[in-house]
Amino acid sequence: MRDLSKMDTTERLKTGIPGLDEMLDGGFPIPSTILLSGEPGTGKTTLAVQSLFHGARERESGLYISAVSEPRWVIQKFLSQYDFYSQRIIESELLQFLDISEIKNGEDILNKVIRNTKRLQPRRIVIDSINPIRSKLGGGEEYRELMYDLLSSLKGYGCVTTLICETSYSDLSKLSEAYLADGIIICSYREVESSRKKYLEVLKMRGTDHTTGMRAVNISQKGLSIYPELR
Numbered sequence: 001m002r003d004l005s006k007m008d009t010t011e012r013l014k015t016g017i018p019g020l021d022e023m024l025d026g027g028f029p030i031p032s033t034i035l036l037s038g039e040p041g042t043g044k045t046t047l048a049v050q051s052l053f054h055g056a057r058e059r060e061s062g063l064y065i066s067a068v069s070e071p072r073w074v075i076q077k078f079l080s081q082y083d084f085y086s087q088r089i090i091e092s093e094l095l096q097f098l099d100i101s102e103i104k105n106g107e108d109i110l111n112k113v114i115r116n117t118k119r120l121q122p123r124r125i126v127i128d129s130i131n132p133i134r135s136k137l138g139g140g141e142e143y144r145e146l147m148y149d150l151l152s153s154l155k156g157y158g159c160v161t162t163l164i165c166e167t168s169y170s171d172l173s174k175l176s177e178a179y180l181a182d183g184i185i186i187c188s189y190r191e192v193e194s195s196r197k198k199y200l201e202v203l204k205m206r207g208t209d210h211t212t213g214m215r216a217v218n219i220s221q222k223g224l225s226i227y228p229e230l231r
């Protein structure tokens with residue numbers, strides 16, 4: 001007989017990334033804040049957006065918040081090379097893109113994100129990335145206050161918020177978001193047989209069991225997938 005007191009009753013949000021939901025014991029806990037951090041080109045944006053499209057295919061709304069001053073069409077052009085991308089979903093407005101790159105202060109960023117969260121009621125939110133926001137606000141009290149207010153509000157709305165971050169494992173302990181987040185996924189390169197391969201590791205995930213150790217990442221036109229064994 002199962003021990004009911006030990007049954008995991010946390011509601012999960014499937015990422016739809018092949019291999020990742022198994023690592024997370026079903027998906028991200030709802031609500032939660034996930035820090036998706038790592039080196040350039042390791043697949044952070046692909047992973048986060050693939051999960052947004054997965055949600056949209058389940059008739060769930062999602063919000064992609066861009067903090068870099070790249071026009072929307074440039075981001076969408078890059079993403080449209082993937083099979084999971086769907087122009088029909090974009091046109092249906094289930095998945096919306098929000099540009100916050102021009103906003104100069106924390107209060108206005110908070111207001112814009114919350115206003116759009118109330119309007120769209122997204123289950124999944126991606127902020128890509130937090131580094132330009134931190135640079136703009138100076139990384140001091142205004143930034144910390146914004147992150148604290150933003151993340152607690154979004155949790156209150158029942159969202160799973162993924163914060164993309166350009167920090168590698170070695171500098172993670174200096175990052176206040178690493179302590180605020182419920183979960184941390186780190187993407188990295190490792191040299192294998194004189195070439196660099198992509199890897200992913202779930203470092204922490206509050207309130208759930210998860211697989212530890214690095215897993216191999218493959219990115220192709222089909223999107224990102226994770227392999228069970230380190231190859």
Ligand SMILES: Nc1ncnc2c1ncn2[C@@H]1O[C@H](COP(=O)(O)OP(=O)(O)OP(=O)(O)O)[C@@H](O)[C@H]1O
Binds near residue numbers: 039040042046166
């Ligand atoms: N069709 C494809 N086939 C194989 N690999 C691909 C394909 N499309 C993208 N990639 C790989 O994915 C990488 C880009 O992934 P992505 O932009 O999601 O990474 P990122 O971690 O967000 O990068 P950055 O830190 O620069 O924003 C490319 O550098 C490339 O290695």
Ligand SMILES: [Mg+2]
Binds near residue numbers: 044045046128
């Ligand atoms: Mg990116």
